[in-house]
Amino acid sequence: MPLIVPLLLAVVLFCIGVYGVLARRNAITMLMSFELMLNAVNLNLVAFDAWRLDGLATGQTLAVFVITLAAAEIGLGLAIVLLLFRGHGHVDADSARDLVEVDAVQQEKGAAT
Amino acid sequence: MTTALFSVAGAVAVLASVLVVTSRRIVHAALWLVVALGAVAGCFGALHAEFVALVQILVYVGAIVVLVLFALMLTKAPMNPLPGLTTGRSPFAAVVAAVLALILGAGVVLAFGNEKVKPVTHGSATDVGTEIFKVWVLPFEVLSVLLLAALIGAIALSQRKLSERSDKLSSSEKED
Structure with a gap:
């Protein structure tokens, strides 16, 4: 099998994940897009492992480690999302603006009044 | 194939x-x-x-x-x-x-x-x-420590604050 096939599939999956993170508004769907991106990385790791065959199973071991990391990441991410839901009643990433910087415009308005 | x-x-x-x-x-x-x-x-x-x-x-x-x-x-x-699940951007x-x-x-x-x-x-x-x-034993062990940290972090995040809990406790006592 040409090595290019799994690599191109990984590129496509990663870019679909990038689109999802940028275009989605719901925090849980953003986390799902993160999972797609991590899967693309895993595909790359396994493909390069099958290509190099270094006898240490480096790529496959790293892929298993990345899967574990993804499990830890989604656990923490969903805990944060649930905390957001408890505080605000929504999981909308666009309107979670508690840490937003005060705009210069708003500062001027505050100075004027 | x-x-x-x-x-x-x-x-x-x-x-x-x-x-x-x-x-x-x-x-x-x-x-x-x-x-x-x-x-x-x-x-x-x-x-x-x-x-x-x-x-x-x-x-x-x-x-x-x-x-x-x-x-x-x-x-x-x-x-x-x-319809609002995907933003305008x-x-x-x-x-x-x-x-x-x-x-x-x-x-x-x-x-x-x-x-x-x-x-x-x-x-x-x-x-x-x-x-x-x-x-890969050492990375494996480091990963287990990381999993433990993630577990503790998730528990700490999803725990209610002590004050909230005592409020809830006192209100439920009043109901009794």
Whole structure:
């Protein structure tokens, strides 16, 4: 099998994940897009492992480690999302603006009044 | 034969992941994620990485998607289609993704255009397990510490504040 096939599939999956993170508004769907991106990385790791065959199973071991990391990441991410839901009643990433910087415009308005 | 299997699984994965990021029903998106991850597991199998494929199905489909579905349930995600699920900046996001795909794809084709993957089986649980516990023991242990940290972090995040809890306790006592 040409090595290019799994690599191109990984590129496509990663870019679909990038689109999802940028275009989605719901925090849980953003986390799902993160999972797609991590899967693309895993595909790359396994493909390069099958290509190099270094006898240490480096790529496959790293892929298993990345899967574990993804499990830890989604656990923490969903805990944060649930905390957001408890505080605000929504999981909308666009309107979670508690840490937003005060705009210069708003500062001027505050100075004027 | 492997290439054909891989291509079929890859096509399913791409289709399902497009549906994950474009579906207007959030629960459907989570269920398409199952199909996408399962198809990627099929790709791993076609690359002779059986252990990784099994772990993928076990951890991703078995644990992560169930976790996502639970989170959807706890955040009262609606079942009906939501037109506002994708923001108005999605054309911009599509342009960014397309440009990134072009750059990455060109780089990959230029660098690895002529390489071939030899069909050698080196991915059973025995092979990977031996290497993990022979060569990659230290990363493995570090990973277990990281998992513990993530566990403690998730518990600390989802715990209610002490004051809230005492408020609740006193109010329930009053009700009694």
